[in-house]
Each structure stands twice: as structure tokens, then as C-alpha cells.
Amino acid sequence: MLNIALIGCGRIGRMHGALVHAHRDARLAVVHDPVAAAAQALAAETGATVADSAGAVFADPGVDAVIVASVTATHADYIEQAVAAGKPVLCEKPIDLDIRRVEACRTAIAGTDVPVQIGFNRRFDPGHQALRAAVAAGEVGRLVQLLVTSRDPEPPSDEYLLGAGGMIRDMTIHDFDLARYVLGGDEVVEVFAHAGALIDPERGARLDEVDCAMILMRTASGAQVLINNARQAPYGYDQRLEAVGPQGMLQSTNRTPHGLTRFTADATAAGAGYEPFFIERYAQAFRAQLDSFLQTARTGGDAEVGFEDGRRALLLAEAAYASLQQGRAVAVEAAP
Amino acid sequence: MLNIALIGCGRIGRMHGALVHAHRDARLAVVHDPVAAAAQALAAETGATVADSAGAVFADPGVDAVIVASVTATHADYIEQAVAAGKPVLCEKPIDLDIRRVEACRTAIAGTDVPVQIGFNRRFDPGHQALRAAVAAGEVGRLVQLLVTSRDPEPPSDEYLLGAGGMIRDMTIHDFDLARYVLGGDEVVEVFAHAGALIDPERGARLDEVDCAMILMRTASGAQVLINNARQAPYGYDQRLEAVGPQGMLQSTNRTPHGLTRFTADATAAGAGYEPFFIERYAQAFRAQLDSFLQTARTGGDAEVGFEDGRRALLLAEAAYASLQQGRAVAVEAAP
Amino acid sequence: MLNIALIGCGRIGRMHGALVHAHRDARLAVVHDPVAAAAQALAAETGATVADSAGAVFADPGVDAVIVASVTATHADYIEQAVAAGKPVLCEKPIDLDIRRVEACRTAIAGTDVPVQIGFNRRFDPGHQALRAAVAAGEVGRLVQLLVTSRDPEPPSDEYLLGAGGMIRDMTIHDFDLARYVLGGDEVVEVFAHAGALIDPERGARLDEVDCAMILMRTASGAQVLINNARQAPYGYDQRLEAVGPQGMLQSTNRTPHGLTRFTADATAAGAGYEPFFIERYAQAFRAQLDSFLQTARTGGDAEVGFEDGRRALLLAEAAYASLQQGRAVAVEAAP
Amino acid sequence: MLNIALIGCGRIGRMHGALVHAHRDARLAVVHDPVAAAAQALAAETGATVADSAGAVFADPGVDAVIVASVTATHADYIEQAVAAGKPVLCEKPIDLDIRRVEACRTAIAGTDVPVQIGFNRRFDPGHQALRAAVAAGEVGRLVQLLVTSRDPEPPSDEYLLGAGGMIRDMTIHDFDLARYVLGGDEVVEVFAHAGALIDPERGARLDEVDCAMILMRTASGAQVLINNARQAPYGYDQRLEAVGPQGMLQSTNRTPHGLTRFTADATAAGAGYEPFFIERYAQAFRAQLDSFLQTARTGGDAEVGFEDGRRALLLAEAAYASLQQGRAVAVEAAP
Known part of the structure; x- marks a missing residue:
């Protein structure tokens, strides 16, 4: 205890x-x-x-x-x-x-x-873990393309946004980490970013903040990685992975809270709404993250998600902001 | 030609x-x-x-x-x-x-x-054929349960109903034949039926006709077969098969005319409406049925779906009506 | 506390x-x-x-x-x-x-x-509850057909079976209760059953026990209800509801433990295996059942699932066994 | 005639x-x-x-x-x-x-x-058309993100590749056009491309050709567009669209030739393989394209997909190649 x-x-x-x-x-x-x-x-x-x-x-x-x-x-x-x-x-x-x-x-x-563990909870989601395990087991052959879709159900408050350091440092940072998790050591070496206040341009102008981004990256091995973000998705918290290789494709899909499916004159096979946000969607992941932390706290050794993971995710965010400023692909400085 | x-x-x-x-x-x-x-x-x-x-x-x-x-x-x-x-x-x-x-x-x-061919078009549907082939290939082991779901999008006119000979002879007869097709020689030996005017009781009373039925049957080998009918399904023409054996389950599912899928605040992953009715849903099947007929007409030999198939489907309908009258399971008289 | x-x-x-x-x-x-x-x-x-x-x-x-x-x-x-x-x-x-x-x-x-509560845990499953709520809210209009699919992943031991009182009293009893839950007061008045040892006939003969059943029932209002059971489903614990009315169809579908989906040369969009058995599939339901029981224990009043529910489910099982013996539909004696 | x-x-x-x-x-x-x-x-x-x-x-x-x-x-x-x-x-x-x-x-x-019509058949696919119509009708609000996934089942022959002008002019050109079709006049103004021979590096080196690409584009309105290509997808011809706006998401999904779905110990709800390649996948589209051409030939007027569409798709391909050479986003020259 x-x-x-x-x-x-x-x-x-x-x-x-x-x-x-x-x-x-x-x-x-x-x-x-x-x-x-x-x-x-x-x-x-x-x-x-x-x-x-x-x-x-x-x-x-x-x-x-x-x-x-x-x-x-x-x-x-x-x-x-x-x-x-x-x-x-x-x-x-x-x-x-x-x-x-x-x-x-x-x-x-x-x-x-x-042990220092950074709270990248998504690494502990059973679907994402199963995808990573399947990639690592070679189910699709060499990983050549990875798509991370991550859309929040609705934008945060002005107050939150003003202190969050920008969408890419605040929200995309999870996706950078999740990409690194699936890539399994094949680090991102180059980042190109598009971002804009497309959903709420007025607010974007007022707060100098974006609400949509697509970030295209290249790894050391040449693999292509896309991160796809939006701050608003009225159909629910959208959290998906797609990993592609010469032998096939793997997807980690969204989850519904239950299995009710409706067939009416208006909609065919309409599912229940997705889990509303991270506390529900990643409930299992947060529990497993705690299990992992407690285990490391007891036994010592490296945390499953360490300081260096936190640093590298932030380096990718920095590279993305540099890319936005320069309108070009930016190399990632990962060296000490 | x-x-x-x-x-x-x-x-x-x-x-x-x-x-x-x-x-x-x-x-x-x-x-x-x-x-x-x-x-x-x-x-x-x-x-x-x-x-x-x-x-x-x-x-x-x-x-x-x-x-x-x-x-x-x-x-x-x-x-x-x-x-x-x-x-x-x-x-x-x-x-x-x-x-x-x-x-x-x-x-x-x-x-x-x-050659005499009876127009049981559904036997030529690619999904139903693939299901039958998989059953015949032993993919699920011995077939122990079969469910045939068949619901029309909307009821026919009074005039049509008055000449149709009753829902079970008119509509269910397709399902009897489809069940026999999948059963592949393991003939139905006993029929128990429920039917009622549940969707439109007033009309049912006026025309002395039912609009919903469930018919539970047993084959010579003991397999359990359910046919599930309704004259109205506002979500579209519902045509499904489910075959079960000790090794797994096979389903032949409904088809949409195209792949548009909607995600909104109201509905998650809502598909396009099903094909509206038999002319659209079974368009491929009607073409394949014609191919089969032309082939037999050219070469002679037995039609792929023969007179005896038409007769046996009607015998099952007769047994179902007898069951409705008697409130008990009725043996099927199939002998010459 | x-x-x-x-x-x-x-x-x-x-x-x-x-x-x-x-x-x-x-x-x-x-x-x-x-x-x-x-x-x-x-x-x-x-x-x-x-x-x-x-x-x-x-x-x-x-x-x-x-x-x-x-x-x-x-x-x-x-x-x-x-x-x-x-x-x-x-x-x-x-x-x-x-x-x-x-x-x-x-x-x-x-x-x-x-308060006396009977452990019909499935009533507390979020999907089944959402289906019942939608039926009760009139989403499909009057309920005219209800299908309960319930297949266990693998048969229990000989020892278990010898003490279980027969599949219909042991396993189907959950499905009788679940049907009653969805029917919401429209009680079953007639039962017709088929059952057989189709998956393992040798064992069935040895233990005088069946392993597959289809049970067709009629309610006071005339609605048609099918229960569909098997003691073995190698694709996982199969727990589904389908409710149909003049305005549409509702399904409560199976759940996977996570969202990994595979696309390979062998299989398209293959999901993760279903939850293996009731402890996993109904984990949320067991927790909600306990919540309900604790609530009633604190406040007094009728349990959400009471003694009478337990008795009526058993009466349906008795009627099913009588139907098996008599080869006919059997009226349910529900009166005191 | x-x-x-x-x-x-x-x-x-x-x-x-x-x-x-x-x-x-x-x-x-x-x-x-x-x-x-x-x-x-x-x-x-x-x-x-x-x-x-x-x-x-x-x-x-x-x-x-x-x-x-x-x-x-x-x-x-x-x-x-x-x-x-x-x-x-x-x-x-x-x-x-x-x-x-x-x-x-x-x-x-x-x-x-x-009338001069260019053979961009995909514009006539019912699913893609329904998606475009839904976007144009404002179902998702303003279009802010568009993803075009297009993967061929297997690479073409060396001979074909040597004469095809490069993957982006040969294969991606369809996706450029499809993106423009959905964008509906909001033209792409900037292109950034990644491409590599990731699936078959040896062949890529031998033929100086790539086999995977991700192309990130920006439209005049600021919308973000991703094209995602691979020359090999053993799970079948992969043709999907995803359109996102503040009010929701629309997807045009892959099609299977029939509805057989398998549930076994190995795979849950595994669908039939996708349509193998363009002749099957776009059979309806090719017929509708011909209808459109015949209609224009009879009546005169502009073709539904004209010379300018062909030219603009090629301009996007040129911009993508320029981006690959320069490692930066490239503006699209669309002016006369």
C-alpha cells in the first residue's frame, strides 16, 4: 500500500x-x-x-x-x-x-x-496499445504511414486558451507523443505544419490562436506521419489511429459508451454518441497509467513514459511552430 | 443469342x-x-x-x-x-x-x-451465395441455427393484398426458399408459426390479413430455423441471414447504395439508407438469375431453381398456415 | 457506508x-x-x-x-x-x-x-437499458417484435451442467427476464420451444441436456418474441437485442474490449474479439446492479428487480419445458 | 442513339x-x-x-x-x-x-x-457525390478539413511505371481532382509534399520512383487538405473521403462486393474483401460518367468535368513535385 x-x-x-x-x-x-x-x-x-x-x-x-x-x-x-x-x-x-x-x-x-513519469495517458489506452503491439509484431510489415486523428468535442474557454501556450503545445502534444509511441524508436526528424482559426475565426483573431491543424512529419526511416487536429467535433471526442504497412492496415477506432444502434427513416445503423471527452474516453487508460506509475514507484527503474518523452513531444511542438512561421519543413533538434 | x-x-x-x-x-x-x-x-x-x-x-x-x-x-x-x-x-x-x-x-x-425455373431471385444474391458457400465449405462446422430476417419497407396496397394469397404465401415464400437454399438438402420437417396484424391492426381486421410473422422450424437433422417477417420497416428493406455452427457465425448483411456515413451531434456513423426495395436490393441477383436461366435454356438440364423448389416452399407455407390454425407445430408433408 | x-x-x-x-x-x-x-x-x-x-x-x-x-x-x-x-x-x-x-x-x-432483489444483472447493461428506454419512449412506435440472442462462448463442465437444472432454467432464464424487461409490462402469455443437443450430441445424450434452443413467445398484446440460445460461440460471448416497431428498429450490440480493427489480405475491418464472458461483458452492469441494491437497501422500497421477476422468469422456463414435451405452444400460468 | x-x-x-x-x-x-x-x-x-x-x-x-x-x-x-x-x-x-x-x-x-470531358471517373461515384452534396448543402458547416485516402491494391509493372510520369502525375492526379470536386471552388493555393519509396525501396531506387506520398495543401479559404497515397494495400483498393466542419464529419467509405461477414475465433465481424481495383470499385461511376458525356454530347454545353479540371489537377501535381524538390510549401500557379 x-x-x-x-x-x-x-x-x-x-x-x-x-x-x-x-x-x-x-x-x-x-x-x-x-x-x-x-x-x-x-x-x-x-x-x-x-x-x-x-x-x-x-x-x-x-x-x-x-x-x-x-x-x-x-x-x-x-x-x-x-x-x-x-x-x-x-x-x-x-x-x-x-x-x-x-x-x-x-x-x-x-x-x-x-522515477519521473509524464502524464501521456493515451499510451495506456487498450486500443492504442493493441495497435502498437500489432505494429511491433510486424503485422503490417514495416510501418510506412501513420495517421493520428484527434479532435476535441468543443473548444475550451478563453481563460483556458490564454494560459495553454497554444493549441500545438497544449493539445497536439498528446498526439506527438502517441505518434512516437507507435513509431517505437523511429524518431521524427522533420515537421511541416498548417494551422488556422477555421472554426471560429473571430475568436482566433481575438486570442491569436488556431483551432485546426494538420501536421505532416517524416521519421528517420522515411515513414510519413500525419496529425490531424480540431478543437471542435460535435459528434464527440474523436481519437483514432491508422497505421499502414506493406502487409495491411490497423486502426484504433472510437468507442461508444454502449452498444445501442438505431435504424430509422432518418439514419441507418446510427451508433450511440462517442465518449464525450478524455475523462470518459480514456478512463481505462488513466487507471492503467496509475497502475504503471505505482508499479515503478514500488520497484524503481525507469517510468514507462519518462521525462525524455515529455521533452521530445515539446520539441516536436516547437518544430511545428517554427514551421508555421517559416512556411517550410523544419528539422527536429533532438540531440542533447 | x-x-x-x-x-x-x-x-x-x-x-x-x-x-x-x-x-x-x-x-x-x-x-x-x-x-x-x-x-x-x-x-x-x-x-x-x-x-x-x-x-x-x-x-x-x-x-x-x-x-x-x-x-x-x-x-x-x-x-x-x-x-x-x-x-x-x-x-x-x-x-x-x-x-x-x-x-x-x-x-x-x-x-x-x-427446364422450368422458379423466380426465387434471392438465391442469386452475392452475399447470400457467399454465405451458403461458406456454410457448405464447413466454415462454421455443422449448421445448427439459421435466422432469416425479411422485412419489407412498406405494406403493399389493399388491392395487392387481396390477391396475394396471404403474407406467408406471398412474402414468406421467398424466405422459405432462401432457408432451404442455405440448408442445402437438410429439409425442414416441422413448422410452428406466429403471425398477427401488429403494425396496422385496423387494416388487418378489414382485410383478414397479418403483417408480422415469426416462424420457427426444425430440419431433419434437428437444426433450428427462424424466419422473421414484417410488412413495414421504415429504415428500409431489411434482408439478412445469420448462420451459426459450433465453429462460428456467418451473416449476410444489408447493403447501402453508397458509402456515405454521417457523424453529427445527433447520430454517430449513420449510414446511407438501405436499398429501398427488391428491385434495387436484388438488382445483381436478378441479373444473375437471368444468366442462370439463359445458360440452362441453351444447354438443357435442370434449372438451378426448379419446380420442386417452388412446390416445397409452398408446402412450408401451407404448414405455417396449418400451424397458425392449430396452435401447434405441424409436420411438413413433402413426400410425393 | x-x-x-x-x-x-x-x-x-x-x-x-x-x-x-x-x-x-x-x-x-x-x-x-x-x-x-x-x-x-x-x-x-x-x-x-x-x-x-x-x-x-x-x-x-x-x-x-x-x-x-x-x-x-x-x-x-x-x-x-x-x-x-x-x-x-x-x-x-x-x-x-x-x-x-x-x-x-x-x-x-x-x-x-x-427488499429482495434477484441477480438479473443484464437489466443494468447500459446498451440494454438504452434500448429499453428508447422503446419506452416510443422511438419505434409500438413494440411488435423482439429478438434476444444469447450464446455462451463455450459449454460449462459436466459437473456444472448436472446441477444446473437444464439449460433453459440456467441460461435462458436471463433471456426471459431481459425480454420481460424490454416488454415493460406486456407479459408473455404463450411459449413454444425447440431445443436440441446440436453442438455436442454425444454429450447431450450422456447428460440428457440440450445445447441450442430457439423459443418463440407471444405477449398479451400479440408481440412476437424470440430467444435464441447456444452453449458455444467460438467468436465470443454473443449478447444482442433487436426491437422492432412500425417506426424503426433498435439493436443493442456486442462490445469489444478495445477498438483495434485489422485490414489484411485475409479479413477486412476485423474487430477485436468480443468480451469473453459475462464477468467482462457485464462488468458495468454488475456494478450498476450493486448501486441499485445499495440504494434500495438504504432507502427501502421495492428492489429494481424483485422476487416476482425471478418467479416469472422461472414460469417461462417451465412453460418452455412443457412445450418441449408436448410439441405445442403452452400458455403461461402467471396468476397467483 | x-x-x-x-x-x-x-x-x-x-x-x-x-x-x-x-x-x-x-x-x-x-x-x-x-x-x-x-x-x-x-x-x-x-x-x-x-x-x-x-x-x-x-x-x-x-x-x-x-x-x-x-x-x-x-x-x-x-x-x-x-x-x-x-x-x-x-x-x-x-x-x-x-x-x-x-x-x-x-x-x-x-x-x-x-464539349471536352476529362476522365476523372471518381467524381461520379455515388458515395463521393453524396458527400459532396452534403458538404455543399452545409451539413457540416464550413468545410475546414478534407482527407483523401487513395491506396492501390498492388503496384503496377515496371513497364507501366516507366511511362506513367511519376506516381503523383499518374495516381495522385485523381485525388487532386477529387479534392477539388469536394472543395467546390475553394481552390488549393499551396502544396507541401512528402513522398518516398517506402514499400519497395529497391524498386524505387531502380526506377527512380516513389510508392507512398502524403500531400498537405491549403485552400484559398484556409481549409486543410490531405492526400494520402500508397501503391500497395493488400486489404484491397482503399478509396475514402473524410470531410470535416464545425457541425460534423462526413465519410465516403470503402465498398465490399457483398455483405458476407464472418465471426470466428480469429476475427470478429470480418467483412468481405474490398472491391479489388478501379474497374470494380468505380463500375457505377464509369457508367455515370458515360451518361454525363452522352448527355453533353447530345445537348452541347460544358462537360461536367472539363479541360480546365484536367489542367488544374496537373498544376497541383507540378506543385507537389516542386515541393518535393524544394522541401517547402509551394504556391500553385493557377492564373492563365
Whole structure:
């Protein structure tokens, strides 16, 4: 039974807290949030103790591992503090919006054997995992094309967008990571991006933000990778993978919450609406992510999704922004 | 190039005429209909000659084979006349609404080697054929369960219903034949039927007719067969088979006219409406049926779907009606 | 927080125990099994106390409600004891294999306001619930046809079969209940059954047991209902509903554990295998069933699936066996 | 009844010839091929006359319209000759592999009112047409993303490839046109391309040819368009469209030749293989294309798919090749 601390009790923090609370091998021991009421409410539901500061969390000898779900600007600090305290940490993505801060954090924790896991939950989705396993097993032969479709059901608030660092750092970063997961070591070396405020041009102009993107990439082996993003999909959260090789094609398709299918004069074989958003769509994935983190926290060793994965996804986002500025394909600088 | 005569220029007759006209190996030579204008119109479109009587058709030495699409009451007569004239005949189902007339016709043509084909078009559908072939190849092991779903898009007119001999003789007869086709010699030996005017009770009462039926049958080997009928399906003509054995399941599914699929706030993955009715759904089957008939007409030998198939389907309909009257399972009398 | 006792720590008992243990509003307080080691193992995993006898469970003032997952022969006794002790009870189906024992139990508990819930878990499946809700909302108009397909992935052991009371009492009973659930008060009044040992005739002869059944029923309103069972389906646990009315069709379809779909030279759009069996397929349903039971245990009132539901499902099974013996449709005796 | 001449009696020419021969409103009057035996064989099957030269075809006053299915190098010449002779012409794509020859041809026929149709058959596919109609009707709101997936079942021969002008001019040109068809006037203004010999690198090096491409484009309105090509797809000819807007998504999906679906221990709901290649997949489209051409030939006016469509598709191919050379997005020069 591991004692877990949670820093950040907003929407995704509460979800992490509930998962820890329900887990047979872990206990939600301590929670912290700068908004004390948020921490207190979660503590009341789960029996956790409220910590007054993040520092108190890291100093607490009764805390075995920490989950960081606070605002992005604090991620790198907390990772460094967790490593310094010797506490395994699962930190929500992204590590930071500024690649220089990420590099500094990387330097700060270099050589540690404290597990640092980045919250790329989609790697733990059973369908995506089965697709990756099938690719790795050679079912389609060499992987030559990969398409990642990722559309949110509806745009976030202005407030969220203003702090998110841009759609490509905030949303596409999951898709960069998912692509890297399927590519299995065949790293992306070149990125070309299109992005625009096509769904809500007025808002795009007001916030200087895009809402649709297609990003075309090339890997070291020459494989072609497309990421396809939109901030609005009224038919539901759209999360698909398509992997192609000389021997066939694999798709990881969308999921419906149940199997009701309608046949009427208006629609033939119409399915139930897709899972509305990530908390529902990736519920299994979030649980499996926690399993993985707890396992690493117990046994030590590298996290299944590590700091370097977080850094590389951000490098791809940086390359995409550079491509948008320059109107050309941009090489990815991945070297140390 | 075979010269084909067509007797009966109503809706299905015109369809047959058009298929013959478009066929590379056949010519629509002669047409006849008691409504002269109907025959003349089709003749004008196709270059066929109009015959004043069915007798003139059978007497015409230039006619190589005959398609009969006239009213049901004339079918047995025309089959007898075609056989007497030595002309291969493709006759629409059913042979007659009265099983005694069918038996008399059977006696009259006993021993002939003139091909007599009954218009059970569904046997020629590529999906149903592929299912039968897979069953015959043992893909599911021994066939233990078979479900035939057959629902019309909308009920026929009062006038049609009054002359059709009852839903089970008129509509289900296709399903009896299709079941026999898949069963491949394992004949049905017992029939139990439910039927009712559930969709339009008022009309059912007025016309003394049913609009829904489920018919449960047992074969000589013990296999279980269900036929599932309705006279109205606003989502389109519903034509499905499901065959089950110890090794798996096979389905022959519905077809859409094209592949447009919609994803909206209201419906997920909604397909195009099904093919509206038999002329569209079984267009390929009607062409293949004609191919088969022309082939038999050229080479002689047994028709792919013969008189005995027509008779046996009607015997199953008779058994179903007997079951409805008696409220019990009824043995099928198939012996000569 | 309700203290729950569990009687019966076999496969399904352990599943119930784990669900209670993981539930935020309940605690697995006491467990009992005639095989002491089974109870001790579950107690060790969950922190529950082991009770030496079922009587001790019912006598324990600290027990708020009881789940019965013991052998069928004990169900009616335990229901009576639970009612006598004033403890809400969730009892696995069937109430008893002998309808006379069920009737006696009914008499014994008549007039009680202690909630008695029967474990028809499928009523809590989200897809089946959505179908029922759509039917109840009139989406297809009046319900005229209902098909329940229910095939197990593989046959149970000889030992299981010898104690199960026959496939129709053991397996079909779920389908009778599910049909009643969708029918929503339009009770079945007549049953006709076919059953046979078609998948494994040798075993069927040895154990005097069937492995396939089709059961055709009629409701008070005239609606046609088919249940379609097989004890073996190598493509996975097959659990489907199809509801038809004048305005359309609704299906509750099978579920795959994830969305991987394969396109190869051998197979087009081949999905992942279905959920293997009821514990996986109905995982959500079992959780929702527990939610419902806990809710009723807290608030009192009628269970969502009550004793009468258990009795009526068994009456349909009795009618089916009578139909098999008599080769005819059998009226259902539902009156008190 | 229009008298049609066919120039070019290879695989696709024979297909056109058969379609004309079977058409109720047209007659295959004259055929020509530099390989006389090819022309004679088709003439023997259809009753057409053999012309000794293309010139004789254009000079023949009995020829109402001409279909050109000869080698690409002759297309522009024959278009010019057809226009000079006042004969409507349906010419296979591409107009020429050299954009300068296309421009010269454009100048040569400027101002003509003789219908010139280019053989972009896919525009006539019912699914693609339904998608375009739904987009045009505003079903998804403004079109913001469009994905065209187009994979051939297997690579062509070396001989074919050496004369085809490169995959993007030969194969992708259909997809450029299909994208333009759906975009409905919102022209592509910028093209970025990736291409490589990923499926068969050895062959790619030997023939200096690619076998996979992803081409990312931007339209005047800012919409994002992806074309996704591969020369090999062992699961069958893969032809899909996906159109996305703020209100939803539309897909035009692949078609199977029939509805057989298999459920076994190995695969769940595995469909029949896709239509093998363009002659089968686009059979309806080729017929509808001929209908359209015959209609224009009779009535005069602009062809439904005109010379300018052929030219613009080639301009997109040119831009894609320029992008490949320069590693950057390339503006499309569409102005006269």
C-alpha cells in the first residue's frame, strides 16, 4: 500500500485523486492546492490530509510518491523537488511551455534514478496499445504511414486558451507523443505544419490562436506521419489511429459508451454518441497509467513514459511552430 | 443469342424485359400482356414484337425461351404450356396459391426435360451465395441455427393484398426458399408459426390479413430455423441471414447504395439508407438469375431453381398456415 | 457506508465481493462459504470477517444487507432468512430450480417490505437499458417484435451442467427476464420451444441436456418474441437485442474490449474479439446492479428487480419445458 | 442513339467500349488502336467498324462523339483534333505529362464550344457525390478539413511505371481532382509534399520512383487538405473521403462486393474483401460518367468535368513535385 500525495485539485487532479482512492494498492494520503477549499473538499471525500504547501508534501516522510496536476508553470519546479526529495513523481503534461525551462529541468535532474513519469495517458489506452503491439509484431510489415486523428468535442474557454501556450503545445502534444509511441524508436526528424482559426475565426483573431491543424512529419526511416487536429467535433471526442504497412492496415477506432444502434427513416445503423471527452474516453487508460506509475514507484527503474518523452513531444511542438512561421519543413533538434 | 418472350408487362415484368434487353446473349423478341397498352409500351422501348395472346407466344417457333411475370393465377397454366411447347420457362413465384393446383401441374409436367425455373431471385444474391458457400465449405462446422430476417419497407396496397394469397404465401415464400437454399438438402420437417396484424391492426381486421410473422422450424437433422417477417420497416428493406455452427457465425448483411456515413451531434456513423426495395436490393441477383436461366435454356438440364423448389416452399407455407390454425407445430408433408 | 455480508465465495461470489470492496458507499463486512478456505481467502483480501454459518450472518446486527451467491438449492432458504432478519438481500438467479419451492418462498415472504432483489444483472447493461428506454419512449412506435440472442462462448463442465437444472432454467432464464424487461409490462402469455443437443450430441445424450434452443413467445398484446440460445460461440460471448416497431428498429450490440480493427489480405475491418464472458461483458452492469441494491437497501422500497421477476422468469422456463414435451405452444400460468 | 468512336483498345479502352455497347442510348460505331488486333477483337465483340487511323475516326461524318483511351502522349493531339472536327470528346486523364503541352492544347482549343470531358471517373461515384452534396448543402458547416485516402491494391509493372510520369502525375492526379470536386471552388493555393519509396525501396531506387506520398495543401479559404497515397494495400483498393466542419464529419467509405461477414475465433465481424481495383470499385461511376458525356454530347454545353479540371489537377501535381524538390510549401500557379 503506497501513500500517494496529489498536488493540484482541479478537474484532472480530482480525477487522479479518485483513481488513487479507489486503487487497491494505494492510498490518497495527502492533497494540496493553492485554493485551499479545493484541497479540503477532496480531502473530505477521500480521508486524505491537506498539506499547506507543495514543500510540505515533498518534505513529508510518509509520502511515497507524488502526482502533480497543478498549473503548467509549476510542473518543472515540482519535478525537480520530487527528484530532490527522492519521491517518484507522475506529472501531467506538458513539462513546461518553454523548452528552455524543460532543458534546465533536464539538467537539474540528470543522473537521478528517481522515477519521473509524464502524464501521456493515451499510451495506456487498450486500443492504442493493441495497435502498437500489432505494429511491433510486424503485422503490417514495416510501418510506412501513420495517421493520428484527434479532435476535441468543443473548444475550451478563453481563460483556458490564454494560459495553454497554444493549441500545438497544449493539445497536439498528446498526439506527438502517441505518434512516437507507435513509431517505437523511429524518431521524427522533420515537421511541416498548417494551422488556422477555421472554426471560429473571430475568436482566433481575438486570442491569436488556431483551432485546426494538420501536421505532416517524416521519421528517420522515411515513414510519413500525419496529425490531424480540431478543437471542435460535435459528434464527440474523436481519437483514432491508422497505421499502414506493406502487409495491411490497423486502426484504433472510437468507442461508444454502449452498444445501442438505431435504424430509422432518418439514419441507418446510427451508433450511440462517442465518449464525450478524455475523462470518459480514456478512463481505462488513466487507471492503467496509475497502475504503471505505482508499479515503478514500488520497484524503481525507469517510468514507462519518462521525462525524455515529455521533452521530445515539446520539441516536436516547437518544430511545428517554427514551421508555421517559416512556411517550410523544419528539422527536429533532438540531440542533447 | 436467344430470343426471349415475356408474358406479363407489369412492374416486375418490365424489369425482366429490361434485363433481357440489356443482356449481351439475349434479345427481347416478343412481349404479351392482357393490357395491350402495357405490352405496346415495353415493345416500343425494346424493339420487341407484341403477341396478342399467351398462346401465340408458345406457338411462335422464333421464341427460344419464355419468362412468365403475369398474375399468379396464370403461372401453372403457362408452365404447362411452356413444357408442352418445349420452351424453357422462368416463372415468377409462386407457382400457384393453391397447393392442389401445384400438385396437378407437377403431374402434368412429370418427366419433362424442358427446364422450368422458379423466380426465387434471392438465391442469386452475392452475399447470400457467399454465405451458403461458406456454410457448405464447413466454415462454421455443422449448421445448427439459421435466422432469416425479411422485412419489407412498406405494406403493399389493399388491392395487392387481396390477391396475394396471404403474407406467408406471398412474402414468406421467398424466405422459405432462401432457408432451404442455405440448408442445402437438410429439409425442414416441422413448422410452428406466429403471425398477427401488429403494425396496422385496423387494416388487418378489414382485410383478414397479418403483417408480422415469426416462424420457427426444425430440419431433419434437428437444426433450428427462424424466419422473421414484417410488412413495414421504415429504415428500409431489411434482408439478412445469420448462420451459426459450433465453429462460428456467418451473416449476410444489408447493403447501402453508397458509402456515405454521417457523424453529427445527433447520430454517430449513420449510414446511407438501405436499398429501398427488391428491385434495387436484388438488382445483381436478378441479373444473375437471368444468366442462370439463359445458360440452362441453351444447354438443357435442370434449372438451378426448379419446380420442386417452388412446390416445397409452398408446402412450408401451407404448414405455417396449418400451424397458425392449430396452435401447434405441424409436420411438413413433402413426400410425393 | 453499508456493511454488506456475502454468502458464497465461488467465482461469482468473489466478483460480488470485489465490487462491494471497491464501492465507495459499502464495506464487505462478513463473508461465509461452506468451504471455509474460500471464505478465508476472500476475507484476507478484503478485510472482511468470516462467519461460520449463514445463520450467523443473518443474526449479525452489524450486517446491513446480504448478497447471496451460494448454490442454487440454498437461495430460497436464504431469501426467507434474510426477510425474517429484516435484511435486504440481493440473491443470484434462479430462486430455485423447482417452481413449487419458489411458490412456497413467495408465500413465506408475502407482505414483507424487506427488499429482495434477484441477480438479473443484464437489466443494468447500459446498451440494454438504452434500448429499453428508447422503446419506452416510443422511438419505434409500438413494440411488435423482439429478438434476444444469447450464446455462451463455450459449454460449462459436466459437473456444472448436472446441477444446473437444464439449460433453459440456467441460461435462458436471463433471456426471459431481459425480454420481460424490454416488454415493460406486456407479459408473455404463450411459449413454444425447440431445443436440441446440436453442438455436442454425444454429450447431450450422456447428460440428457440440450445445447441450442430457439423459443418463440407471444405477449398479451400479440408481440412476437424470440430467444435464441447456444452453449458455444467460438467468436465470443454473443449478447444482442433487436426491437422492432412500425417506426424503426433498435439493436443493442456486442462490445469489444478495445477498438483495434485489422485490414489484411485475409479479413477486412476485423474487430477485436468480443468480451469473453459475462464477468467482462457485464462488468458495468454488475456494478450498476450493486448501486441499485445499495440504494434500495438504504432507502427501502421495492428492489429494481424483485422476487416476482425471478418467479416469472422461472414460469417461462417451465412453460418452455412443457412445450418441449408436448410439441405445442403452452400458455403461461402467471396468476397467483 | 449516338454513334461513338473509341480510340485505344487496351484495358480501360475495352471497358469504355463495353459500357458504350451496353448503353441504351449509344452505339459503339468505330474503334481504333495502333495494335490492329486489339481493335479487331473489340470490333468483333461489339459489331463496331475498325478505323485504320485516328484521323479516319475524326474525319468520319457518322461519328457523333469520341472516347480517347490511348496512350497519354496522344491525348492532347486527339483533343485538338476532336475539337477541330467538332466532335465531343471524353479523354482519359491526364491531358499530358508535360504541363507546357497542356497549356499549348488549352490555347489551341480556346473559345471552342465543343464539349471536352476529362476522365476523372471518381467524381461520379455515388458515395463521393453524396458527400459532396452534403458538404455543399452545409451539413457540416464550413468545410475546414478534407482527407483523401487513395491506396492501390498492388503496384503496377515496371513497364507501366516507366511511362506513367511519376506516381503523383499518374495516381495522385485523381485525388487532386477529387479534392477539388469536394472543395467546390475553394481552390488549393499551396502544396507541401512528402513522398518516398517506402514499400519497395529497391524498386524505387531502380526506377527512380516513389510508392507512398502524403500531400498537405491549403485552400484559398484556409481549409486543410490531405492526400494520402500508397501503391500497395493488400486489404484491397482503399478509396475514402473524410470531410470535416464545425457541425460534423462526413465519410465516403470503402465498398465490399457483398455483405458476407464472418465471426470466428480469429476475427470478429470480418467483412468481405474490398472491391479489388478501379474497374470494380468505380463500375457505377464509369457508367455515370458515360451518361454525363452522352448527355453533353447530345445537348452541347460544358462537360461536367472539363479541360480546365484536367489542367488544374496537373498544376497541383507540378506543385507537389516542386515541393518535393524544394522541401517547402509551394504556391500553385493557377492564373492563365
